[in-house]
Amino acid sequence: MSVLGVGIVGCGTISSRYFGNAASFQGIEIRACADVMDAAARRTAEQYDVRCESVDSLLRADDIQLIVNLTIPAAHFDVSATALQAGKHVYSEKPLAATSAEGRELVESAARLGLRLGTAPDTFLGAAGQAARRALDEGRIGRVVGGSCHCLSHGAESWHPNPDFLYQEGGGPMLDLGPYYVTMLVNLLGPVASVTAHAATPFATRKIGSGPRSGEMIAVETPTTVHCILSFECGALVTFSASWDVWRHGHNNIEIYGEAGSMLVPNPNFFGGEVAVSEWDGPFVAAPDDCHPFARGNRKMRTGTVVADYRISGLADMAAALVAGRPHRCDGTMGLHVLEVLENILLSARDSRVVEVKTRCLRPAALGAAEARALMGGDTVASA
Ligand SMILES: NC(=O)c1ccc[n+]([C@@H]2O[C@H](COP(=O)([O-])OP(=O)(O)OC[C@H]3O[C@@H](n4cnc5c(N)ncnc54)[C@H](O)[C@@H]3O)[C@@H](O)[C@H]2O)c1
CATH class of the missing domain: 3.30.360.10 (Dihydrodipicolinate Reductase; domain 2)
Known part of the structure; x- marks a missing residue:
């Protein structure tokens, strides 16, 4: 089973969900993190036992194939565009960018460079x-x-x-x-x-x-x-x-x-x-x-309610899709x-x-229970 190296850019509130859920999925391994706020990156790296890098060095790291962009929406475009230019596949938190013009540029540059571009939300999975x-x-x-x-x-x-x-x-x-x-x-x-x-x-x-x-x-x-x-x-x-x-x-x-x-x-x-x-x-x-x-x-919410939260499944699907050569769902x-x-x-x-609305997209392939289990390292099934 190939494992792709993941680098997180943006170590704020939502990053804990990605770090917390990563171990539940196969095919991805978070290896390093970065943030414009050095202290946030250092704290997160220490907490989850990964390398702390500058954004630049993370984008140059040979063991990182996928960049996960967890910055604020205003920074999504710059971080994702720079990561694509550095030859990394990108999975971004939502929205894809602050404007659809920026989003279109990202989609076009990923296609031009032959790289995967994925985006949250993955909750529909x-x-x-x-x-x-x-x-x-x-x-x-x-x-x-x-x-x-x-x-x-x-x-x-x-x-x-x-x-x-x-x-x-x-x-x-x-x-x-x-x-x-x-x-x-x-x-x-x-x-x-x-x-x-x-x-x-x-x-x-x-x-x-x-x-x-x-x-x-x-x-x-x-x-x-x-x-x-x-x-x-x-x-x-x-x-x-x-x-x-x-x-x-x-x-x-x-x-x-x-x-x-x-x-x-x-x-x-x-x-x-x-x-x-x-x-x-x-x-x-x-x-x-x-x-x-x-x-x-x-996941226990502040209210005490327990919910199902498998954020990062979209990234795991993108990594599996990359290996299998099929389309990923959070496209x-x-x-x-x-x-x-x-x-x-x-x-x-x-x-x-x-x-x-000018843009169009296909409905993503359904994700059945067996294939979802396979993303988590359970019984394997043929990819959709
Ligand atoms: N907080 C949530 O519950 C939640 C849930 C789902 C999705 N999201 C999405 O996740 C993203 C992040 O949200 P958050 O709540 O974690 O925000 P946050 O403000 O808590 O964290 C964002 C982090 O990104 C860093 N950052 C900003 N610009 C950067 C740049 N150019 N380069 C590197 N690092 C940079 C900031 O320093 C900060 O540490 C947003 O797109 C948001 O819509 C958040």
Whole structure:
């Protein structure tokens, strides 16, 4: 089994999930990390027993084939572009870049250089995303005609120690959490053709609620409530509300409406949860999760709830795909399409008009339980 060397750039909040989950997957080994903040890189290297490097030396390291870009969205393009130029395959946290123009440049340069470009979110590879995909592909609710998504909370400044980027251009609920919803929808329904939206920014400032900067006020520079309609190429119309101005609500995360029934899909920010399907107007019944390995709870949240979080599975799939010479699922082309959809939602809200989406992507191949287990070093199966 070939093992590819991974270098992490960006040793902030989310890096612990990548370091924590890496050992659960085969074919990848995190060997080094780097950060513009030397102290963050040193602390992380010590904690996880990997080499601490400068970004430059990490990109030159012979034992590193894959760079994982965990920097803030504003830095995604520079870090990913430089890594590609250095001859490394790149897997980036979402969004792929701060703008679709930058995202397109990354996709084109990866193609030109013959390198893989992958991007989070990989949560659609989870047990729930795949159970929903299977139910749709088996025709359980027939042709999809519509849906609704709700991603509503009061933001992350109460727990994130450095939430500035979340309230700057490139952040906000649409660009920060929208990728999970839109990627899940693209996995289920295929690409989006056009969008229309309205947006608001009810609060001009936010107060940091944890860490050394607790109590500090930060400016809000991007809409924090966005309501939109996604018109999919397959004909389905899906409403999507994303807000950080809501304390409580009673909506489901994702509902999909078909000709022959409806489907509920749990929070696409995680890998598990129950998918439920109704036959016509009958009761919702849990869809089988096929004993998918990404269903098992492995992360305790601040609230005490245990969730399934297999972040890095998209990178493991990309590494396996590279070795097998097949397409990887968290593909940059899909990341670019999702980014353009999100960007156009904000554009539509700004200009009060319908905005066409120019990019297209294929639905990624489904990831069955056996293949997911194989990514984790279990029984091996032929690649999709
Ligand atoms: N925090 C979460 O719960 C979460 C969850 C999923 C995805 N993400 C995504 O992960 C990414 C990082 O988020 P985070 O919350 O860990 O942010 P963070 O601010 O906690 O960490 C980002 C790190 O990147 C470093 N950095 C910034 N620019 C850099 C550059 N040019 N070169 C090298 N290092 C650089 C910073 O010094 C910092 O240590 C974002 O794209 C975010 O959308 C975060």
